[in-house]
Amino acid sequence: MSTHKEIKKITTNTIQKMKDQGEKVxxxxxxxxxxxxxxxxxxxxxxxxxxxxxxxxAGHETTLPITLDQMIYHASSVVRGVSRSxxxxxxxxxxxxxxSKEALFSTVRIMKETGAxxxxxxxxxxxxxxxKRILSSGIPVMGHLGLTPQSIYKFGTYxxxxxxxxxxxxxxxDALLLQQAGCFALLLEKIPAQLAKEVSExxxxxxxxxxxxxxxxxxxxxxxxxxxxxxxxxxxxxxxYLNLHEQITEAVKRYASxxxxxxxxxxxxxx
Ligand code: KIV
Numbered sequence: 001m002s003t004h005k006e007i008k009k010i011t012t013n014t015i016q017k018m019k020d021q022g023e024k025v026x027x028x029x030x031x032x033x034x035x036x037x038x039x040x041x042x043x044x045x046x047x048x049x050x051x052x053x054x055x056x057x058a059g060h061e062t063t064l065p066i067t068l069d070q071m072i073y074h075a076s077s078v079v080r081g082v083s084r085s086x087x088x089x090x091x092x093x094x095x096x097x098x099x100s101k102e103a104l105f106s107t108v109r110i111m112k113e114t115g116a117x118x119x120x121x122x123x124x125x126x127x128x129x130x131x132k133r134i135l136s137s138g139i140p141v142m143g144h145l146g147l148t149p150q151s152i153y154k155f156g157t158y159x160x161x162x163x164x165x166x167x168x169x170x171x172x173x174d175a176l177l178l179q180q181a182g183c184f185a186l187l188l189e190k191i192p193a194q195l196a197k198e199v200s201e202x203x204x205x206x207x208x209x210x211x212x213x214x215x216x217x218x219x220x221x222x223x224x225x226x227x228x229x230x231x232x233x234x235x236x237x238x239x240x241y242l243n244l245h246e247q248i249t250e251a252v253k254r255y256a257s258x259x260x261x262x263x264x265x266x267x268x269x270x271x
Contacts, residue, residue: 007083007084008084009083009084009086010045010046010084010085010086011086011117012086012117012118012140012184012185014045014086015045015046015086015184015185015206015218016184016205016206018045018206018217018218019204019205019206019217024217024218024219025045025046025185025206025208025217025218025219026043026044026045026046026218026219027044027045027046027047027048027208027218027219027220028044028046028047028048028220028221028222028223028226029047029048029049029050029052029220029221029222029223030047030048030049030078030081030223031049031050031053031056031057031074031077031078031223032074032077032078032081033077033078033080033081034081035081035223036077036078036079036080036081036082036087037081037082039085039223040081040082040083040084040085041084044085045085045086045218046085046086046087046088046208046218046220047078047082047085047086047087047088048087048088048089048090048120048220049071049074049075049078049087049088049089049090049114049116050090050222051063051066051071051090051091051092051093051149051150052149052222053066053070053071053074054066054092056222056223056224056229056230057074058070062149062152063092063093063149063150063152064093064094064150064152066092066093067092068091068092068095068106068109068110070092071089071090071091071092071110072109072110072113072114075087075089075110075114075116076113076114076115078114078116079114079115079116086117086118087114087115087116087117087118088116088117088118088119088120088140088142089110089114089116089118089119089120090119090120090121091103091106091107091110091119091120091121093150096121096127096130097127099129099130100129100130100132100133100134101133102130103121103127103130103131103133103134104130104133104134104137107119107134107137107139108137108139111139117140118139118140118141118142118184119134119139119140119141119142120141120142120143120144120187121141121143121144122144122145122148122149122150122151123143123144123145123148123174124143124145124170124171124173124174124175124177124178125173125174125177128177128178128181131143131178131181131182131183132181132182135181135182135183140184141181141182141183141184142183142184142185142186142187142208143174143175143178143183143185143186143187144186144187144189145171145174145175145178145186145187145188145189145191146161146162146171146188146189146190146191146212147160147161147189147190147191147211148189149189158190159190160190160191160192160211161189161190161191162191162192162195163192168191168192168195171191171195171199172195172198172199172202175199175202175203176202176203179203179204179205183205184205184206185205185206185207185208185218186199186203186205186206186207186208187207187208187209187210187220188200188207188208188209188210188212188216189209189210189211189212190210190211190212190237191211191212192213193212193213193214193215194213196209196212196213196215196216197213197215200215200216200217201215206218208220210237211235211236211237212237221238221239225238225240226238226239226240226241226242227240227241227242227244228240228241228242228243228244228245228246229244229245229248230245231243231245231246
């Protein structure tokens with residue numbers, strides 16, 4: 001008899017069952033091995049290797065500069081730290097908008113070179129052909145509607161989307177098209193809570209919200225925001241669970257001071 005305790009891996013079927021049974025989905029971003037391992041063991045359902053790596057890891061102002069190779073580097077590090085959670089990877093800007101063949105090529109690279117379990121990409125009807133082509137290759141896809149940061153230069157601001165009727169109508173139609181195409185879930189970013197409620201109730205697949213209110217079937221936050229590593233970003237939707245910026249600053253100040261005053265290392269901390 002094996003003493004090895006088998007880990008129950010989260011799959012897209014698990015995520016669907018959670019919606020069917022009214023259990024909320026907890027999703028968080030990660031970009032490296034160490035944090036991904038902590039989040040996996042803490043019990044999150046989905047880990048997203050977001051293209052927000054462009055902001056929080058590389059210091060760019062937008063998500064546009066990050067490349068497919070850089071996403072693959074982050075994603076393969078995350079996958080090595082995870083044994084239970086479902087790992088999804090964002091298709092970066094410029095790696096799928098050209099045509100569906102390019103979209104599939106980028107996705108296949110991610111799947112082969114990282115070991116991730118699926119991808120996310122931004123947009124509705126405009127990218128539907130690519131979504132279908134990726135899905136027809138057996139790769140799970142999460143859609144992303146509402147505020148889609150790769151289109152920041154079209155929007156001009158990061159403010160709430162789909163407040164106007166026309167945009168809300170298009171979002172509802174896109175949501176349905178993505179579900180019909182076969183997406184296993186849909187991320188809704190920064191839209192009114194009532195609209196997210198309507199979309200969540202009308203779809204059979206789960207919705208994951210960020211700034212989209214409490215009626216979504218799950219929630220996602222960027223790890224740097226949730227942990228308070230990044231303290232300048234304070235949108236209304238964010239709940240900051242820690243102030244790591246302050247705690248890390250304090251710890252590193254004490255370390256530097258201990259080195260300079262020769263309190264570190266002491267006799268028991270040497271060979
Ligand atoms: O890249 C990202 O972090 C995202 C957020 C919406 C979670 O897509």
